[in-house]
Amino acid sequence: MPELPEVEVTRRGIAPALIGRRVTGVTLRTPALRYPLPRSLASNIRGAPLEGIDRRGKYLLLHFAAGHVLLHLGMSGTLRLVPPDAPPGKHDHVDIAFGNISLRMNDPRRFGALLWIEGEPTEHPLLASLGVEPLERGFTGKALHKSLHGRSAAIKQAIMDSHVVVGVGNIYASESLFRAGISPRTTAGRVSLVRLEKLVTAIKETLRAAIRAGGSTLRDFFGSDGDPGHFQLEHLVYGREGEPCRRCGTTIRMIRQGQRATFYCSKCQT
DNA sequence: CTGGTCACCTGGAAGC
DNA sequence: TGCTTCCAGGTGACCA
Numbered sequence: 001m002p003e004l005p006e007v008e009v010t011r012r013g014i015a016p017a018l019i020g021r022r023v024t025g026v027t028l029r030t031p032a033l034r035y036p037l038p039r040s041l042a043s044n045i046r047g048a049p050l051e052g053i054d055r056r057g058k059y060l061l062l063h064f065a066a067g068h069v070l071l072h073l074g075m076s077g078t079l080r081l082v083p084p085d086a087p088p089g090k091h092d093h094v095d096i097a098f099g100n101i102s103l104r105m106n107d108p109r110r111f112g113a114l115l116w117i118e119g120e121p122t123e124h125p126l127l128a129s130l131g132v133e134p135l136e137r138g139f140t141g142k143a144l145h146k147s148l149h150g151r152s153a154a155i156k157q158a159i160m161d162s163h164v165v166v167g168v169g170n171i172y173a174s175e176s177l178f179r180a181g182i183s184p185r186t187t188a189g190r191v192s193l194v195r196l197e198k199l200v201t202a203i204k205e206t207l208r209a210a211i212r213a214g215g216s217t218l219r220d221f222f223g224s225d226g227d228p229g230h231f232q233l234e235h236l237v238y239g240r241e242g243e244p245c246r247r248c249g250t251t252i253r254m255i256r257q258g259q260r261a262t263f264y265c266s267k268c269q270t
Numbered sequence: 271c272t273g274g275t276c277a278c279c280t281g282g283a284a285g286c
Numbered sequence: 287t288g289c290t291t292c293c294a295g296g297t298g299a300c301c302a
Contacts, residue, residue, distance in 0.1 A: 003295055003296090034298085058296075058297095072297090073296090074296060074297085075296055075297095076294085109294090111296060111297080126298090169295055238295095261294090
């Protein structure tokens with residue numbers, strides 16, 4: 001489910017309802033997701049107001065006076081707002097109650113994470129080495145050109161490397177490369193500056209469009225069995241193996257790069 | 271440092 | 287119908 005747009009839409013969906021409210025309870029229903037859950041969480045944040053929610057890459061940070069809750073949704077995680085007495089369903093691992101509303105984390109595959117951080121979040125090992133934010137000014141063709149210099153990995157794998165740029169997942173990597181007209185197999189260090197500038201623009205456009213598309217599902221974060229995070233853009237190439245390219249009609253191909261499926265048009269992308 | 275592979279875990283779909 | 291196999295939006299650990 002979650003690439004950067006989904007995480008950002010989640011942040012926007014839950015923030016207005018929760019910021020400024022005090023934690024009234026914490027329920028942990030499983031010992032661990034990707035990492036053990038912090039058993040001390042309730043004592044750390046009960047009674048404290050949520051001061052803000054930020055996103056870094058695909059991580060969410062819930063700020064409290066005493067520290068920060070670091071959340072990652074992994075492959076299958078979702079956050080939803082529910083009434084505090086809503087009975088937990090399968091894979092509802094964590095509830096953080098804020099009076100008459102609860103933030104509920106569901107994650108069937110349990111690749112997600114919830115950590116308690118004291119001190120400066122940006123210094124936490126999981127965040128310290130992350131690359132540039134793709135929607136911020138620092139993500140430019142020049143910057144990308146510099147960080148890819150000398151790299152022999154394929155461009156598709158390079159832009160999915162969170163130490164280069166955060167938040168570009170498997171779907172949007174294929175989509176962005178199609179929009180930029182770049183073959184996913186091209187050696188990252190050999191893509192010209194001009195083409196990387198196109199790629200940066202394509203990544204920004206792709207992510208922004210996906211966030212926009214998700215905006216219409218914001219109401220789904222409240223109650224209901226809605227499925228926030230399952231909105232999607234009309235994909236240009238992802239998942240379209242064997243179908244005609246929307247631009248030129250050539251049959252879309254699928255290859256594997258580092259165990260991940262890559263979709264592309266061999267005519268539009270060179 | 272870099273790139274390649276594996277592991278973590280569950281569930282849905284496809285194949286037989 | 288039921289069993290088996292493959293695949294899935296992420297990413298840290300480990301190895302050469």
